[in-house]
Amino acid sequence: MAFSAIFYTSSPSLTLHCKTHRPIFSHAAYFSKSLIVKASSTLDYSKVSVDEKALAPTKTNNWQWKFKDNTINIYYEEHEKYNNDSSKNILMVPTISDVSTVEEWRSVARDIVQRVGKFNWRATIVDWPGLGYSDRPKLEYNADVMEKFLVDFINAPDGPINGLENDLVVFGGGHAATLTIRAAKQGFLKPQAIAAIAPTWAGPLPIVFGRDSSMETRYGLLRGTLRAPAVGWMMYNMLVSNEKAIESQYKSHVYANPENVTPDIIETRYALTKRKGARYAPAAFLTGLLDPVQSREEFLDLFAAMEGKIPVAVLSTEGSPKRSKAEMEALRGAKGVSKFIEIPGALLPQEEYPIKVAEELYRFLQENFDSRA
Structure with missing residues (x-):
């Protein structure tokens, strides 16, 4: 998530005038070269959405993540059409930002699980610790902590994914995609496969000002x-936790079409910024x-490590x-990227254009799993 502001602290050395941008998966398939796809359609996806009545999750729950001396309640949802033990499983991980939430994936989840094909798909969406509807303790949040959480959530014997970790597809937005690939490397x-939706690796300030x-x-x-x-809290309320700032961010770069930013979206995202401990994870992000990672070279190396191991769609x-787009474009034809697709949207296409995203992701699933049936 981005914002326009001047930061002042008691230290005269900290003055940042900025307009920042949020930059806010053995059953392996093998690929000798990448497939680049330019998505096009006569449909106006800004006017299309999943049936709102179908968005309610089949099941909601909390999982207790034990990290150091903390027990953290992690919110997750399960979406499925049939209660079928033979269903294949997708984990959908939200884009990391100050208003990160499972809600951004709900429409995509419900679209995919309702489709009729060779497989029934079940989707789990999870909120990061410190974000969304999960607990927000005052941890020293960093990339290693977030990666450990993701690994524990998938691999823990008492976790929601228990027994499915080797039969799982992961869809991640923004930093979530890159953290998933880092853990896989x-x-x-x-x-079994990974889809990276608008993948990023640099936080709002580093992508603008660098890391010297x-x-x-x-x-x-x-x-x-x-x-x-x-x-x-005072600074957080001024910069992030106010409806005007959130609306400005969504209209300027989170969504591609400002007309798609509704009052309901702003209201629900604003409510997230008022949760206890809301500022700790966003401060780290x-x-x-x-x-x-710390550079584009490291970013590309992560994807290259997937070559010949698992299919990866970008x-x-x-x-x-512009800056986030440049990092995405660096993956076009890159080693380890088996399919590159360009779709409408900005930094949150799975929420703004869910039908288009679901369509491309379902096609990716069909290409890589239907032939194995």
Whole structure:
């Protein structure tokens, strides 16, 4: 999530004038070269949506993630058409941002699970710790913490995915996609396929201002201020937790079409910023602590590590901010990317254009799993 603001703290060395952008998967298939697809259709996807009556999850629950001395309630939803043990499973992981939420994936989940094909698909959507409807303790959030959570959620014997971790497809937006691939490269996860939707790796400030020592010092000061008891809430309320700021962000770069930003979206996202502990994870994201890698070269290396192991689809968006779009474009034809698709949208296409995203993701599933039936 981005914002326009001037940050001032008691330290004169921290003055950031910025307009930042949120930059806010053995059953392997083998590919000798990438397939690049330019998605097109006569449908106006800004006018199409999944039946709202079908959005309610089949099941909602909380899983207790034990991390160090903390027990953190993690919110997740399950969407399925039939209660069928033979269903294949998808984990959908929200884009990391200050208003990250399972809601961004609901329409896509309901579309895919209602489709009739060779497989019945079941979808689980999970909120990150510190974000969405999960607990938001005052942790030292960083990329390693988020990766460990994702690995634990999938692999834990008492977790919702228990027994399915080797028969799982993962769809992730933004940083979530890159964290998933990082975990897969290290062997912590072994999904059957991965789809990266508008993938990113740099937080809002680092992608604009870089990561030299001077800027890292300023990021640290800003992060410390946002986490402080009183002034932290005041700054967070000024920069993030107000409806005008959220609306401006959505209209400028989160959505491609400002007309798709409804009052209901702004109201629900604003409510998320008022949850207890809401500022801690966003403070880490904003200042780059949740970045899975530190450079484009490392970003490309993650995807290259998937070559010959699992199919990876990248859904790049036509209306992403310039810097984020450049990182997505670097994956076009890149090693390890088995399919590159350009779709409408900006940084949150799964929420703005769910039917189009569901259509492309379902086609990806068919291409890689129907032939194995």
